Amino acid sequence: MKYTIIALALAIFVVLVVTFFKRQSMESYFRLPADQVLVLDVRSKAEFDAGHFSTAVNIPHNQIAGRLQELEPFRNKQIVVYCHSGNRSAIALGVLKKNGFANVVNAGGYDAIKKFDSK
Numbered sequence: 001m002k003y004t005i006i007a008l009a010l011a012i013f014v015v016l017v018v019t020f021f022k023r024q025s026m027e028s029y030f031r032l033p034a035d036q037v038l039v040l041d042v043r044s045k046a047e048f049d050a051g052h053f054s055t056a057v058n059i060p061h062n063q064i065a066g067r068l069q070e071l072e073p074f075r076n077k078q079i080v081v082y083c084h085s086g087n088r089s090a091i092a093l094g095v096l097k098k099n100g101f102a103n104v105v106n107a108g109g110y111d112a113i114k115k116f117d118s119k
Contacts, residue, residue, distance in 0.1 A: 026107060029080045030116040037078040038071070042092040043110070047084065052110070054119035061088040064095045075101055082107040 029037060039053050042061035052058065059067050061083065071079070079101060081089040086108035096104045107113045 026105075026113070027116055029078060029105060029107070030113070030118075032078060035077075037080060038074040040071075040079055040081045040092070041110070042081055042083050042088050051114075053082070053113060054117050056082075059092075061092045061095075064092045065099075068099055071096070071101065077103060079104045080107050080113075081105070082110055082113055085109045 030039075034055060039056040041048050041052050041056040041058045042064065043052075043058070044060055045058060048056070048058040059070070064071075079096065081092050081096070081104060083089040083092075086106060089106045089108065093104050093106045
């Protein structure tokens with residue numbers, strides 16, 4: 001019983017530390033100069049129009065493969081991809097990585113990142 005409590009406390013501590021550092025690292029992407037990062041909203045146009053990160057460019061996830069040429073200037077820069085929950089941004093991330101975009105990160109859902117928006 002004693003070891004179970006210790007193991008549970010340790011597991012909770014590890015989760016809290018990982019969560020803290022993930023938040024810190026995600027926030028660092030949004031501190032990059034605007035010319036060094038592309039914030040890419042892969043939700044539908046209607047979702048984007050209802051509210052989005054102030055510097056975001058909207059390319060729905062199902063259009064990424066056909067619009068890679070638009071993203072070419074960002075090939076060697078940081079790309080932060082988000083959607084509503086992280087599922088569509090994961091799909092977009094896969095397409096981008098498959099096509100040679102190495103510096104891509106899935107920020108998850110809009111609600112998780114809007115606190116980093118300075119506007």
